[in-house]
Each structure stands twice: as structure tokens, then as C-alpha cells.
Amino acid sequence: MNAYDYAVSDRAAALNELKDLLRIPSISALGEYKGDVARAAAWVADHLKKIGLTRVEVSATAGHPVVYGEWLGAAGAPTVLIYGHYDVQPPYNDMATKDPAWQTEPFDPVEKDGNLYARGSADDKGQIYAHIKAVAALLQANGTLPVNVKFLIEGEEETGSTALYEYIPAHAAMLKADVCVISDSHMLATDRPSIVNALRGLMYLEVQMQVAKSDLHSGSYGGLVLNAAQLMAEMLAKLHAPDGSVAVPGFYDAVVPLTPAEREAVAQVLWTDEELLHEAGTLLEQGEREYSRRERVGLRPTLEINGMVSGFTGEGSKTVLPSKAMAKISCRLVAAQEPDDIFDKVSGYIKSLVPESVTLRFLRHGNGLPVKVDIDSPQMQAAVEAVTRGFGAAPVFMPEGGSIPIVATIRSVLNNIPVLLVGFGLPDDNLHAPDEKFSIDQFYRGIDTSIALLEALGRK
Amino acid sequence: MNAYDYAVSDRAAALNELKDLLRIPSISALGEYKGDVARAAAWVADHLKKIGLTRVEVSATAGHPVVYGEWLGAAGAPTVLIYGHYDVQPPYNDMATKDPAWQTEPFDPVEKDGNLYARGSADDKGQIYAHIKAVAALLQANGTLPVNVKFLIEGEEETGSTALYEYIPAHAAMLKADVCVISDSHMLATDRPSIVNALRGLMYLEVQMQVAKSDLHSGSYGGLVLNAAQLMAEMLAKLHAPDGSVAVPGFYDAVVPLTPAEREAVAQVLWTDEELLHEAGTLLEQGEREYSRRERVGLRPTLEINGMVSGFTGEGSKTVLPSKAMAKISCRLVAAQEPDDIFDKVSGYIKSLVPESVTLRFLRHGNGLPVKVDIDSPQMQAAVEAVTRGFGAAPVFMPEGGSIPIVATIRSVLNNIPVLLVGFGLPDDNLHAPDEKFSIDQFYRGIDTSIALLEALGRK
Numbered sequence: 001m002n003a004y005d006y007a008v009s010d011r012a013a014a015l016n017e018l019k020d021l022l023r024i025p026s027i028s029a030l031g032e033y034k035g036d037v038a039r040a041a042a043w044v045a046d047h048l049k050k051i052g053l054t055r056v057e058v059s060a061t062a063g064h065p066v067v068y069g070e071w072l073g074a075a076g077a078p079t080v081l082i083y084g085h086y087d088v089q090p091p092y093n094d095m096a097t098k099d100p101a102w103q104t105e106p107f108d109p110v111e112k113d114g115n116l117y118a119r120g121s122a123d124d125k126g127q128i129y130a131h132i133k134a135v136a137a138l139l140q141a142n143g144t145l146p147v148n149v150k151f152l153i154e155g156e157e158e159t160g161s162t163a164l165y166e167y168i169p170a171h172a173a174m175l176k177a178d179v180c181v182i183s184d185s186h187m188l189a190t191d192r193p194s195i196v197n198a199l200r201g202l203m204y205l206e207v208q209m210q211v212a213k214s215d216l217h218s219g220s221y222g223g224l225v226l227n228a229a230q231l232m233a234e235m236l237a238k239l240h241a242p243d244g245s246v247a248v249p250g251f252y253d254a255v256v257p258l259t260p261a262e263r264e265a266v267a268q269v270l271w272t273d274e275e276l277l278h279e280a281g282t283l284l285e286q287g288e289r290e291y292s293r294r295e296r297v298g299l300r301p302t303l304e305i306n307g308m309v310s311g312f313t314g315e316g317s318k319t320v321l322p323s324k325a326m327a328k329i330s331c332r333l334v335a336a337q338e339p340d341d342i343f344d345k346v347s348g349y350i351k352s353l354v355p356e357s358v359t360l361r362f363l364r365h366g367n368g369l370p371v372k373v374d375i376d377s378p379q380m381q382a383a384v385e386a387v388t389r390g391f392g393a394a395p396v397f398m399p400e401g402g403s404i405p406i407v408a409t410i411r412s413v414l415n416n417i418p419v420l421l422v423g424f425g426l427p428d429d430n431l432h433a434p435d436e437k438f439s440i441d442q443f444y445r446g447i448d449t450s451i452a453l454l455e456a457l458g459r460k
Numbered sequence: 461m462n463a464y465d466y467a468v469s470d471r472a473a474a475l476n477e478l479k480d481l482l483r484i485p486s487i488s489a490l491g492e493y494k495g496d497v498a499r500a501a502a503w504v505a506d507h508l509k510k511i512g513l514t515r516v517e518v519s520a521t522a523g524h525p526v527v528y529g530e531w532l533g534a535a536g537a538p539t540v541l542i543y544g545h546y547d548v549q550p551p552y553n554d555m556a557t558k559d560p561a562w563q564t565e566p567f568d569p570v571e572k573d574g575n576l577y578a579r580g581s582a583d584d585k586g587q588i589y590a591h592i593k594a595v596a597a598l599l600q601a602n603g604t605l606p607v608n609v610k611f612l613i614e615g616e617e618e619t620g621s622t623a624l625y626e627y628i629p630a631h632a633a634m635l636k637a638d639v640c641v642i643s644d645s646h647m648l649a650t651d652r653p654s655i656v657n658a659l660r661g662l663m664y665l666e667v668q669m670q671v672a673k674s675d676l677h678s679g680s681y682g683g684l685v686l687n688a689a690q691l692m693a694e695m696l697a698k699l700h701a702p703d704g705s706v707a708v709p710g711f712y713d714a715v716v717p718l719t720p721a722e723r724e725a726v727a728q729v730l731w732t733d734e735e736l737l738h739e740a741g742t743l744l745e746q747g748e749r750e751y752s753r754r755e756r757v758g759l760r761p762t763l764e765i766n767g768m769v770s771g772f773t774g775e776g777s778k779t780v781l782p783s784k785a786m787a788k789i790s791c792r793l794v795a796a797q798e799p800d801d802i803f804d805k806v807s808g809y810i811k812s813l814v815p816e817s818v819t820l821r822f823l824r825h826g827n828g829l830p831v832k833v834d835i836d837s838p839q840m841q842a843a844v845e846a847v848t849r850g851f852g853a854a855p856v857f858m859p860e861g862g863s864i865p866i867v868a869t870i871r872s873v874l875n876n877i878p879v880l881l882v883g884f885g886l887p888d889d890n891l892h893a894p895d896e897k898f899s900i901d902q903f904y905r906g907i908d909t910s911i912a913l914l915e916a917l918g919r920k
Contacts, residue, residue, distance in 0.1 A: 213740075214741060215553070216740055219660065226742065227746065233696035233768065282686065286684070304779075304781060309773040310767060311768065312553050314554070317766070317825035318549060365776055401679045401682060432675065
């Protein structure tokens with residue numbers, strides 16, 4: 001039985017194992033789930049051992065553990081570093097009250113209409129597990145692998161990969177590889193496969209504002225004393241210009257303008273009204289209208305308000321003048337914007353928008369350089385071959401609006417090795433949202449594609 | 461022993477009883493405290509019986525109970541209706557996480573520097589209990605009262621007095637009185653007593669906004685799809701004009717302009733920087749700068765954002781595009797603004813500020829007509845005499861920025877009887893805020909003033 005046949009025979013087991021992993025609420029952002037995150041790390045490490053990797057380590061960090069596993073028995077063959085993450089986004093904005101928008105329980109995976117519904121199913125447990133099962137199938141079928149394989153699977157991707165920024169330089173020799181494979185993105189459609197050729201960077205900040213020593217009664221001070229909710233709303237409203245562009249001075253200074261070739265390439269992958277409505281559930285748009293949808297999401301930087309809160313938000317009424325307000329703001333960056341520089345510009349602009357004696361506090365929660373991928377390498381040719389085999393059609397290249405901030409570090413520490421961003425998700429997977437799902441067919445095709453990719457890389 | 465001497469001898473007991481009442485978390489706004497609200501109603505009714513009222517009733521309503529008590533043994537003498545409330549504001553904006561701004565536990569009363577710290581101490585348990593103890597002292601000392609007394613003490617003042625709007629018309633004959641006394645406000649200072657001659661009205665609404673079927677990943681849709689947090693912030697920022705006035709079209713249409721005499725009278729009760737800083741903890745101002753501080757708070761209408769929330773507000777980061785946002789907005793009204801008309805204008809303006817296909821939902825949480833008080837009645841003369849006796853100085857008249865919405869109903873149902881707004885609070889009582897307190901000296905002076913008021917009204 002070859003590896004593909006073995007993988008087919010093992011599909012039911014693979015799906016059940018993935019469900020086990022999805023039952024662990026490994027929410028890296030919330031301290032109360034620290035034990036579950038550790039449990040997920042141990043689960044991944046166990047399975048790396050079970051499939052036959054020769055060295056598997058779970059490394060404690062200041063945050064959540066890093067899982068490393070390797071099989072180095074292919075002397076002379078290239079070494080492939082496969083990166084992924086076992087942590088997940090919080091399923092609700094408020095864990096205390098949940099969110100009835102979920103049709104199923106986020107940590108109780110349910111099969112429906114060919115999809116597996118669970119938090120983390122597509123992002124990224126299902127995708128990384130496809131690679132694990134591909135390695136398992138190759139080892140089962142052949143007793144060996146066509147390449148050397150190293151897995152680097154972290155537990156802080158959803159919170160900024162803090163530990164990995166120390167771990168990777170500290171383990172540069174151990175992680176040494178010829179190519180890096182990452183499946184933490186999506187393709188256009190099952191019959192329209194795509195490979196990501198650009199990732200946006202990230203700068204995430206939280207701003208806390210205080211205008212008075214405590215909340216005040218609106219009867220006693222309404223119309224007289226500064227209201228933090230109002231000041232915050234007015235400040236947030238000034239972050240964008242009327243034309244939809246970001247109003248922060250200097251925000252676009254470092255942006256490398258799109259070339260006509262880039263605009264032409266991205267125009268090949270139109271984003272129709274039907275697709276947008278199906279995937280996002282809305283046609284209500286904002287942003288820079290002089291750029292196309294795909295350009296706005298993949299090739300242009302943005303600033304978004306991810307959350308805000310001030311004053312009384314419970315049931316009923318409280319006639320309070322809020323003294324405090326908080327907002328979470330993130331920017332998606334494109335080459336050659338730098339997160340530190342953008343933080344300085346955004347926080348400086350916010351300071352300029354409020355009276356001097358208002359107390360402001362800034363926290364940073366995330367960070368990542370934008371990435372442009374070389375699409376002409378032999379390794380990318382292997383990825384094109386593998387995706388063609390797995391999905392029955394040649395892939396197109398497409399920019400991705402999301403960020404995998406650690407990619408820039410992997411590249412810079414590991415001598416700028418090629419990075420292959422081969423995503424098995426679909427556009428309507430509801431990442432970071434209620435009802436996250438992963439297509440079971442994409443999972444199985446992902447395993448096949450990974451087998452083909454390792455084989456193709458072995459031939460390069 | 462006369463009533464004043466009896467009250468002095470009974471002060472320690474009165475304070476301990478008040479503490480008992482303050483230990484009951486009778487938060488009318490939050491459903492989970494319904495049992496505590498009922499317990500507070502029963503406590504008040506018990507004490508009305510104990511002091512010798514001849515008829516005491518607790519009436520169930522669709523919301524929280526109404527407590528009624530009467531003593532009608534003064535044939536031929538006037539009848540005084542004393543209104544107050546036993547419910548309190550939520551002590552925290554979020555009951556789940558509390559608020560470290562409180563120096564003490566809100567429902568564990570603590571004496572410090574001559575003040576009693578607890579939620580509801582000034583608003584309104586301490587003030588209504590001063591009247592109860594005044595009636596007790598008169599009955600103890602004299603075996604009778606100089607007037608007939610009716611107590612009407614509700615449990616929904618902080619949530620809009622919903623039940624009372626039905627209860628008062630339904631019990632108009634029972635509540636019939638010659639004058640109404642209300643102590644649910646503050647005076648300028650112990651040595652600078654004041655009586656309230658105007659109350660602002662109230663219109664409180666909640667607006668819920670939805671722009672997409674669910675939250676979306678900012679990597680997948682950032683820069684493309686409408687963000688509810690941003691839309692809400694932009695909408696809220698447009699509720700005020702740059703000059704600090706309310707931007708809602710027609711908002712000021714019904715406002716009766718201030719007369720030179722009104723402006724002159726209110727100019728007598730300046731609000732200094734020192735007072736504002738001491739009371740509010742800030743000098744950061746907003747609002748209509750062409751009006752004085754006292755005018756802005758007492759005689760001009762306002763619109764305030766009492767709370768807002770959207771998206772991810774937990775610890776850390778979540779790169780989400782919020783699909784929903786909520787804000788609580790209230791307006792303080794002055795004669796002759798009508799809450800229904802202002803609701804229509806505010807909600808209509810909000811609708812005009814967002815794209816048509818955004819889903820908007822409005823909830824109303826509060827309602828109240830503004831009130832202007834006749835200061836020339838013989839009953840007001842009695843109040844002036846009583847306050848002069850209780851506080852050693854003649855009171856000035858002062859507009860109050862807060863609302864006691866039920867006052868307009870009491871007046872209209874009970875043949876426009878005079879209403880005496882004799883507040884025993886002080887400006888720095890931290891109503892609706894952390895560290896609410898009631899001066900113990902004001903409590904005792906309040907008892908004396910109430911005795912004097914009932915005696916003076918008996919002579920009119």
C-alpha cells in the first residue's frame with residue numbers, strides 16, 4: 001500500500017484524532033485556559049511520537065509551550081520545517097456570557113454538510129494535523145520519508161508568538177532547514193486552489209483612557225464634565241478619513257506602491273458580490289474604494305477597531321458619566337511598514353486627539369512584519385505540483401490579508417529559506433468568528449497534498 | 461422629652477438600622493438581585509410598622525414592590541405625602557469583575573471621617589430613613605403627629621419607576637395629600653443649605669447595531685467590510701457639535717429660553733474650580749461653554765453616552781472585525797421638552813447617520829418630564845423654616861441636574877400639590893459612582909429638619 005492509499009484507509013481515524021484535539025479549549029489569550037493550552041501541547045507531542053518521529057520535545061516558555069519534533073533519517077535529502085500552531089482564538093468576545101451566534105458548542109466538534117465545526121478546526125489544528133498525518137502515512141507505507149522533517153508547533157500564534165521570537169534564534173541550529181512549509185491560510189475554492197504569495201504584518205495596541213477619578217452621575221455632572229465614552233468615540237472616529245483611508249499622519253509613508261504587474265495579477269482573482277455575501281454575510285463595505293476588494297484585503301495596510309468598551313453595558317440603564325474607556329486597535333501592514341514605527345505614529349496621533357490632562361495608557365499585544373514570497377524557487381515549483389495533485393487543478397497565486405508574524409523571523413533566522421504558504425482552508429471557514437469550520441474534504445486533500453509536497457521536495 | 465431630644469437619644473440606633481438597610485443589595489436594574497430588592501421592601505415595611513404607622517402595605521408589581529404606609533390620626537391637619545426609594549444603582553459597571561475604585565465593599569457600610577460609605581447611603585436609603593426616624597421621634601415624644609403622613613417608597617427609581625406610573629393613578633384616592641416632600645437630592649453644603657427649584661427630565665435609550673451576520677477575521681476582511689465598532693464610534697461622535705451643543709436636529713426646539721432673572725438667580729450659586737475638583741475629581745469640561753457650569757447642569761438639556769461596547773474587550777488581543785455594537789444614551793431634559801419627542805428625534809438622527817441596510821434596534825430604559833417648582837407657596841415657606849432650623853442658615857434655591865421622573869406624575873395625578881425637594885445629600889456624595897457616602901451629620905440634621913418640617917406644615 002502506498003502512502004496515498006494508506007492515508008485513505010486511515011481517514012476515519014485521522015478525523016477522530018482531530019476531533020480529540022479540537023475538544024481541548026487551548027485558548028492562548030485567556031489565562032484561565034493555561035492548563036488546557038498545555039494539555040493541547042502534550043497531545044500534539046504524543047501524536048508526533050506515535051507516528052514515529054525520533055525526537056520530540058515540549059519546551060516550557062514564559063507563555064505557552066513550544067512543541068518540536070523531528071525525523072532526520074533521509075541522509076542527503078533536503079530538510080523541511082513544518083510550522084503550525086495548536087492554540088486557538090477565544091470563541092466568544094465575552095467568555096462569561098458566550099455568544100448564541102454559535103450553532104454548536106465551539107469545543108464539541110460536530111460534522112455537518114461535509115464540514116467539521118469547532119473552534120480551531122481550520123485555524124490551525126486541522127491544517128497542521130493534515131501534515132502530521134501525511135508524515136504518518138509516508139512512514140507507515142515506506143518505513144522512511146523522502147525528506148528530513150522538522151515540526152515546529154507553537155501555542156501562542158493567536159497572541160503574537162511571544163515565546164517563539166526567543167525560541168527560534170535560541171534554537172537556530174536545531175531548526176536549520178532548506179524550506180519552510182506553513183498551512184495556516186485558505187485557498188479560493190476546492191476547484192480553484194491558490195498559494196499565498198504575500199502576508200500582511202500586524203501591529204496591535206490597546207489604549208486605556210481615564211478622564212476623572214471615578215464615574216460620575218449624569219444628573220450631577222451631565223453637560224459639564226468630560227465623558228470618557230464620548231471622548232473615546234470622537235477619537236476613534238478620527239482614525240479614518242472620509243475617503244476610507246487611515247488618517248494617522250505618516251501611516252502610508254513606508255508603503256511600497258503597487259506595481260501595475262501586481263495589480264494585474266490580483267485582478268485575476270476577482271472577489272464577486274456573491275462570494276463576499278456568502279463568506280462574510282454582508283455587502284456593507286468600507287475602506288479605500290479606489291483599490292479593488294482583493295487589493296484592500298491583501299495588498300493595502302489597514303487600521304481596525306477590534307473592540308471598545310466604556311461605562312455601563314449591562315441590562316437596563318445606569319445614568320453614569322463614564323470616567324474610563326478602552327479600545328483595541330490593530331493595523332495590518334504591508335511592505336515596508338515597520339510595526340514599531342506604526343505603533344509610534346498611531347499612539348502619537350491618539351495623544352494629539354485628546355486633551356493633555358487625560359490619562360492615556362498604551363499596551364501592545366501583537367507585532368509582525370509583512371512578508372512577500374518568492375514565487376520562482378524550485379521549492380515553490382514543488383508546492384505547485386503538490387497542490388495540483390491534491391486538488392486536480394494548478395494553483396494561482398494570491399495575497400493573504402492575514403498575518404503570520406513569525407514567518408519573518410523564521411526567514412531571517414534561517415538564512416532566508418523559501419517559505420511555502422500552502423493553505424487548506426476555504427474563504428468561508430469563519431476564522432476568529434462563530435461557527436468556525438474546516439471542510440473534511442479539504443482535510444483529506446490536505447493530507448494528500450502534504451504527501452505529494454514532501455515527495456516533490458525530495459526530488460528537488 | 462420632645463421629639464428633637466428623642467431623636468438625639470436615638471441616633472446610634474438610627475444609624476445601626478440604616479446600616480442594616482444598606483447591607484441589602486437592592487439593585488433594581490439587575491434581575492439576579494430581585495430577591496434582595498424584595499427583601500429591602502419588606503425591611504422598610506417592617507420599620508414603618510414598628511414606628512407606629514397604622515396601615516402598611518407592600519404591593520407586588522410587574523417589577524419591584526411598592527411600599528405604602530400611613531398615619532392619619534391628625535384630623536383636620538394637612539396630609540403630607542413623603543416619597544422616596546429603597547432601590548439602588550448597580551455599584552459596578554460590570555458585576556462580574558467589580559471595580560477596584562471602591563475603597564470599601566459597597567454593601568458593607570463603613571463609617572469613616574464622619575461619613576457612612578455604602579451604595580444607596582445618600583441615594584436614597586439614608587434620606588428616606590431620616591424622614592422615617594423623624595416620624596418615629598414625633599410619635600415617641602408626643603404620641604401623635606402634627607400632620608397626617610403617607611409614605612410612598614418605591615423600588616424602581618433607578619430603573620425608571622415603571623410600576624409607579626400605574627400605581628399612582630390606580631391609588632390616587634389613597635395617596636391624596638396636600639403637599640409632597642421628597643429628599644432625593646443634595647444641598648450646596650452643610651453651612652450653605654439649598655432647596656431644589658427645578659429638576660431635569662430624562663430620556664434613556666439603548667441602540668443596538670449589527671452590520672454583518674457574525675464577527676469576521678480582520679486578516680480576511682480588514683479594510684473591506686464595515687466594522688460595527690467603527691461605525692458606532694463615528695455615529696456617537698456626531699451626536700454633539702464642535703461647540704459642545706447637542707447636534708440632534710430639533711433637540712432644542714421645545715426648550716423655554718432662560719430668563720435674565722433665572723440666570724441671575726443661578727449666578728448666586730457659583731460653582732468654583734475648587735468645588736468642582738473636590739466633588740468630581742476633574743476640571744476636564746465639555747458641553748455648552750456659553751452657559752455657566754450651574755446652568756449647564758441644572759437648566760440646560762444634555763445628551764450623554766452612558767456606555768458602549770463592541771467586539772473583543774477581554775485581556776490580550778483578538779483580531780476581530782466586530783459585527784455588533786451597543787450604546788446607552790441618555791438625555792437630561794428641561795421644560796418644555798417631552799421624552800417621547802426627544803426619543804423620536806435622537807433615534808431618527810441615529811438612523812440618518814448609518815447606512816440603510818445596517819440593522820438598528822432601539823430599547824427605551826427611562827423616561828421623565830422636567831419639573832419647575834413653585835417657590836412662593838406657604839408649604840415652601842414651611843420648608844424654608846425647617847431647613848433653617850436644621851442647618852442654622854436660610855436655604856437658597858438651586859436647580860438640580862438630576863431627574864426624579866415620577867415627580868411630574870405625582871403632581872399631575874394629585875391635583876398639582878406643591879412638591880418640596882428638600883435634599884440632605886452633599887455634592888461629593890459620589891452618587892451612581894464608586895465610594896458613595898452619606899454624611900452622618902447630614903443624616904442627623906435631616907431627621908431634625910424633617911421633624912421641623914412636619915411641625916411647620918402642621919401650622920400652615
